[in-house]
Amino acid sequence: MNHPHLFSPLEVGPYQLAHRLVMAPLTRMRAARPSLAPRPLNAEYYAQRATPGGLIIAEASPVIASGFGSPGVPGIYSQAQVEGWREVVDAVHAKGGVIFLQLWHVGRVSHSSFQPGGGLPVAPSAVPIPTDLKTMTADGRVTTYETPRALRTSEIAGLIEAFRSGARNALAAGFDGVEIHGANGYVIEQFLHSHTNLRTDQYGGSIENRVRFLMEVTEAVIAVWGAERVGVRLSPYGIANGSGEADPMPLYTHAIERLNPLHLAYLHFIEPRSSGAGRAEVNWQNVPSAMVLFRPIVKGVLISAGGFTGDIAEAAIAEGHADAIAFGRIFISNPDLPRRLQQGFPLTPYNRKTFYGGEAEGYTDYPTHDAMEPA
Numbered sequence: 001m002n003h004p005h006l007f008s009p010l011e012v013g014p015y016q017l018a019h020r021l022v023m024a025p026l027t028r029m030r031a032a033r034p035s036l037a038p039r040p041l042n043a044e045y046y047a048q049r050a051t052p053g054g055l056i057i058a059e060a061s062p063v064i065a066s067g068f069g070s071p072g073v074p075g076i077y078s079q080a081q082v083e084g085w086r087e088v089v090d091a092v093h094a095k096g097g098v099i100f101l102q103l104w105h106v107g108r109v110s111h112s113s114f115q116p117g118g119g120l121p122v123a124p125s126a127v128p129i130p131t132d133l134k135t136m137t138a139d140g141r142v143t144t145y146e147t148p149r150a151l152r153t154s155e156i157a158g159l160i161e162a163f164r165s166g167a168r169n170a171l172a173a174g175f176d177g178v179e180i181h182g183a184n185g186y187v188i189e190q191f192l193h194s195h196t197n198l199r200t201d202q203y204g205g206s207i208e209n210r211v212r213f214l215m216e217v218t219e220a221v222i223a224v225w226g227a228e229r230v231g232v233r234l235s236p237y238g239i240a241n242g243s244g245e246a247d248p249m250p251l252y253t254h255a256i257e258r259l260n261p262l263h264l265a266y267l268h269f270i271e272p273r274s275s276g277a278g279r280a281e282v283n284w285q286n287v288p289s290a291m292v293l294f295r296p297i298v299k300g301v302l303i304s305a306g307g308f309t310g311d312i313a314e315a316a317i318a319e320g321h322a323d324a325i326a327f328g329r330i331f332i333s334n335p336d337l338p339r340r341l342q343q344g345f346p347l348t349p350y351n352r353k354t355f356y357g358g359e360a361e362g363y364t365d366y367p368t369h370d371a372m373e374p375a
């Protein structure tokens, strides 16, 4: 029997992927303002990275105005945003690609300057992010995080509804599926982790209660899309945005065992060695591997991300630790990443300074390998 490798096909829900090299969700803060709708530059960027039968997970997109924590991030709650995303989706489909949208709410990783009406950000509990981490206000000032306002029990259904309507909007925009952002210290992870969830209602306390919000969001999104077009992203052992669970094993074991019977399109892990990659140049070693620890209990497709090179990705797939690998930073600087890895071409290094915000520089101006060849 031939072992699968990066360039073997893979079934993900109803889609037959031609290879296992996925574009990770990447916030780039280049939406139109003030509509926060994707614009032609964004469509060009995604089309550059689309391959026939290749899966792209489009950047995290707030499902409601209270879900923002950074300027220039595209939303998925207004008609203009749906129309902007449709242009992106059409451009990726024109190249034969498959594209999911990541649904987002940042919870406490926000600031009152982003909040409609200027109120405090909402979160499961009024626990602030430690002051050594800084955030940016809507007008670009660097500051510490505020103490969020704890959601009343009666408000939680509304937040779940926001995910449902974001899912509906993604469907209207023509996406092939959606990914629920349950990672990196944002609102779903704030419910999951015990130090950010001090609730005494049915959404806090026991592991079962802390997993409830994730499950209710997932069920709402499945009601729109069907499970086979819904993925969930988790970061067990991650410490992004002041998150982190002292003993993640029982929590994530329970979450995975609850998600398994839903038959999702996939589960997507971020390896803890790259937790915080969005903010800094990190690749910690000697930390547990999420895919190695949890693969034995994941039923269905497992995508892993975080610090992968082509060789490490090949090994992970050959050893059965993951079915597909999502690439973030090197997909930013190598629009033709699948071809480069397949051919063993050298990679263009990324420029961290142009990750967030701006125009074409560091976004659509990274050349393909062929364009770099001397004439």
Ligand SMILES: Cc1cc2nc3c(=O)[nH]c(=O)nc-3n(C[C@H](O)[C@H](O)[C@H](O)COP(=O)(O)O)c2cc1C
Residues within 6 Å of the ligand: 024, 025, 026, 027, 028, 059, 060, 102, 181, 183, 184, 233, 270, 274, 277, 278, 279, 305, 306, 307, 308, 326, 327, 328, 329, 330, 355, 356
């Ligand atoms: C610029 C940048 C933006 C990111 N935005 C998101 C995001 O919107 N959603 C998400 O789940 N992860 C996000 N991440 C994390 C990446 O998806 C990925 O997990 C991480 O970069 C590790 O993979 P890599 O080592 O291949 O870069 C971001 C990372 C970077 C560098």
